[in-house]
Amino acid sequence: xxxxxxxxxxxxxxxxxxxxxxxxxxxxxxxxxxxxxxxxxxxxxxxxxxxxxxxxxxxxxxxxxxxxxxxxxxxxxxxxxxxxxxxxxxxxxxxxxxxxxxxxxxxxxxxxxxxxxxxxxxxxxxxxxxxxxxxxxxxxxxxxxxxxxxxxxxxxxxxxxxxxxxxxxxxxxxxxxxxxxxxxxxxxxxxxxxxxxxxxxxxxxxxxx
Numbered sequence: 001x002x003x004x005x006x007x008x009x010x011x012x013x014x015x016x017x018x019x020x021x022x023x024x025x026x027x028x029x030x031x032x033x034x035x036x037x038x039x040x041x042x043x044x045x046x047x048x049x050x051x052x053x054x055x056x057x058x059x060x061x062x063x064x065x066x067x068x069x070x071x072x073x074x075x076x077x078x079x080x081x082x083x084x085x086x087x088x089x090x091x092x093x094x095x096x097x098x099x100x101x102x103x104x105x106x107x108x109x110x111x112x113x114x115x116x117x118x119x120x121x122x123x124x125x126x127x128x129x130x131x132x133x134x135x136x137x138x139x140x141x142x143x144x145x146x147x148x149x150x151x152x153x154x155x156x157x158x159x160x161x162x163x164x165x166x167x168x169x170x171x172x173x174x175x176x177x178x179x180x181x182x183x184x185x186x187x188x189x190x191x192x193x194x195x196x197x198x199x200x201x202x203x204x205x206x207x208x209x
Contacts, residue, residue: 047098081125
């Protein structure tokens with residue numbers, strides 16, 4: 001199994017947010033063949049189209065875009081604010097999608113986890129984010145779905161990682177599934193590009209001199 005570089009983007013700025021601790025737990029897991037790193041979004045200035053023409057670009061924009069570009073896949077871990085995506089996460093999505101035609105999200109395999117103390121596990125934010133990912137041309141893992149409900153401080157140990165139990169097992173299952181999803185997308189793309197190149201070479205050989 002290949003190792004893949006995964007950028008985790010958390011939709012909450014709170015140091016001890018539930019979703020940040022979910023992300024930290026996934027980073028701490030071994031055997032899932034995912035090399036995870038957190039990409040911070042709290043320092044990104046609010047997106048302003050004037051920045052598209054500015055040289056140099058704001059340093060946080062450059063840092064963020066480079067980190068996302070280097071990743072094989074993107075994992076979003078987000079809470080739900082007022083039945084939608086937190087503003088800080090929407091801003092990060094907008095920053096990464098610009099300047100026009102140079103989106104760092106394009107074709108990146110993605111997965112979305114939403115966690116909440118409530119029963120529906122951030123369902124609204126999860127699906128609003130999926131809608132944005134469709135527009136951004138990001139193939140998003142469909143199954144297993146990850147609406148983690150009833151998540152509380154008691155779900156975590158003193159180090160901020162998930163305690164042993166069904167929730168930790170589910171997050172482990174999600175990690176393995178996401179590895180397989182990233183692998184499928186990237187390998188399929190390689191095969192398609194290989195076939196296209198072979199077809200092009202064959203066409204050139206049949207052309208009259």
